[in-house]
Amino acid sequence: MMRKLKKAAKARGERLHHSLAQDIGARILKGEFAPGALLPNEAEWCDAYGVSRTAVREAIKMLAAKGLIVSRPKIGSRVQPRDSWNLLDRDVLAWYWATSDQHRFLANVQEMREILEPEAAALAALNHTAPQLAEIDAAYRGMVEAPTIADWNVSDVKFHLAILGAAGNELLVPLGFLIESALSNMFAFTATHNTDMRKALPLHEAILNAIRRRNPQAARRASRILLADTNSVIGRSRKPAARRAAGRKR
Amino acid sequence: MMRKLKKAAKARGERLHHSLAQDIGARILKGEFAPGALLPNEAEWCDAYGVSRTAVREAIKMLAAKGLIVSRPKIGSRVQPRDSWNLLDRDVLAWYWATSDQHRFLANVQEMREILEPEAAALAALNHTAPQLAEIDAAYRGMVEAPTIADWNVSDVKFHLAILGAAGNELLVPLGFLIESALSNMFAFTATHNTDMRKALPLHEAILNAIRRRNPQAARRASRILLADTNSVIGRSRKPAARRAAGRKR
DNA sequence: ATTGCCTTTTTATAATACAAATGAATCGGG
DNA sequence: CCCGATTCATTTGTATTATAAAAAGGCAAT
DSSP: OTTHHHHHHHHTTOOHHHHHHHHHHHHHHTTSSOTTOBOOOHHHHHHHHTOOHHHHHHHHHHHHHTTSEEEETTTEEEEOOGGGSOTTSHHHHHHHHHHSOHHHHHHHHHHHHHHHHHHHHHHHHHHOOHHHHHHHHHHHHHHHTOSSHHHHHHHHHHHHHHHHHHTTOTTHHHHHHHHHHHHHTOHHHHHHHGGGHHHHHHHHHHHHHHHHTTOHHHHHHHHHHHHHHHHHHHTOOSOTHHHHGGGOOO | OTTHHHHHHHHTTOOHHHHHHHHHHHHHHHTSSOTTOBOOOHHHHHHHHTOOHHHHHHHHHHHHHTTSEEEETTTEEEEOOGGGSOTTSHHHHHHHHHHSOHHHHHHHHHHHHHHHHHHHHHHHHHHOOHHHHHHHHHHHHHHHTOSSHHHHHHHHHHHHHHHHHHTTOTTHHHHHHHHHHHHHTOHHHHHHHGGGHHHHHHHHHHHHHHHHTTOHHHHHHHHHHHHHHHHHHHTOOSOTHHHHGGGOOO
16 A cells, blocks of 8 residues: 555545545445554554655544544544444445445435435425425426436436425435435446436426425325336335345244 | 633543634534635634644644535635535534524424434334344333433433334434434423323333334334324424415415 | 746645653552 | 552654645736
8 A cells, every 4th residue: 555645645636634534434444443443553654654644643633523533642543333433424425335235235325215305305395485496496307308318317316405405404405415425426326227217207297296286295105106116227126124024023 | 712722622621623623613603604715724723722733734624524614725724515514413413503593403303303213113113133122122121110311311312223223224323323412412302302201101112012013004103103292292383394384375 | 818937825744842641560558 | 469659651632843735816928
């Protein structure tokens, strides 16, 4: 490793401390340093990567800010228990994604969408303001008129984020961004998602119209159908948990 | 401000850079530095707080790791647009909570619980493993035998977190921690929540039994009733959005 | 007017010194 | 021999200084 980091940082236009944080963070999530374990001390990091203590310390502070480690004098930097890792952080999620069972992770993300988006659509039907509705409408028209698949995807994401924004719950918005960023890590998704835009488009229209008519039940229903449809494309059974629960007691 | 920071840090057993990050972060969320605005440069921070550049830089790196700011040479540190703030971070959420309309924020948190927990309970009914069920059961018994209200609350939180853990979706767990930490910021909640433990206890038992019997519908239903009950105690109408939507078109 | 080169400001990195915290070893008293 | 206080050593925390790199803004030449 070592010297390569400096060149990699320069090549990607990243600062040293940022690259260091990325590298160390990824190594922690990869399991190279287990929770409770003691990391190498600052001098060793300097030596291993050939950088100054300043850069190392700033990287460590970034990881501490994400809940991965804590530093104490004389002790060193210790990896925190997984519970205090901020898994809802973009970086941490990306590191996690890179080392997890990707199929299962994708299923989890999709499951989160199934939980959140229908309710968000229903709330949006109740709570949306005029500009928020216009934003959803604009995204929908962007999908209709999309010249390429890539454009369609961009508008698709905007559509769903706009609905989360219109739901009137500030916590839903960052969750939406998180899910979006998680999905954007999975090219496989975007590649297969829109093989049947022709099916998806009327469903999006149904959601839009239900929100416009302030009909939460209809919005929720249409959103559920759309997500179920997405599932079939992804190749995930509607109840992936059913398998695990097969050996149930009663 | 200035000199006081050092004493405050020492009194709370915090490091300087940590206290600095807390203070600057809170000021950003308070709106003292708007998104897009340029922060004072490092020298000015050193001067204002009477600390070294090292401490300032480490604090800045922590805030950058939480998505609040970005630093670039010759430019300085600029406050990021709200969209890239990591609102799902414990600290950021706490800063936000301190400056927001607290009643509305509490309503949002409760709304998130209503979205997440019934579905989590249903998933837990399908997916739970034996040790996970035992954990839920232990938390329930902790509630039954709780000698004081404080003990009851501890077990209550454990109960709900255990259900999220048993749902088999890794993203639900950190969300649960986040909601818990948000709620723990609001003493008002814990103070009023358990005025009628007698009502809440059988509902918890119903959820536990539904999960044990692997009956997702029953688990979801019981969870919904429990949350609706909590709402009435909190003094929030079941559909707070209904007011805003009163002037609807159809 | 546009292009490319300076200048200058600010962060980025490095190097060094000392302070503070704390686990471990050591010493002293019982 | 055991126990407690003390000292010691190690590691992070903070401060200071120096230098490098980035980039906006001005300057000049074409």
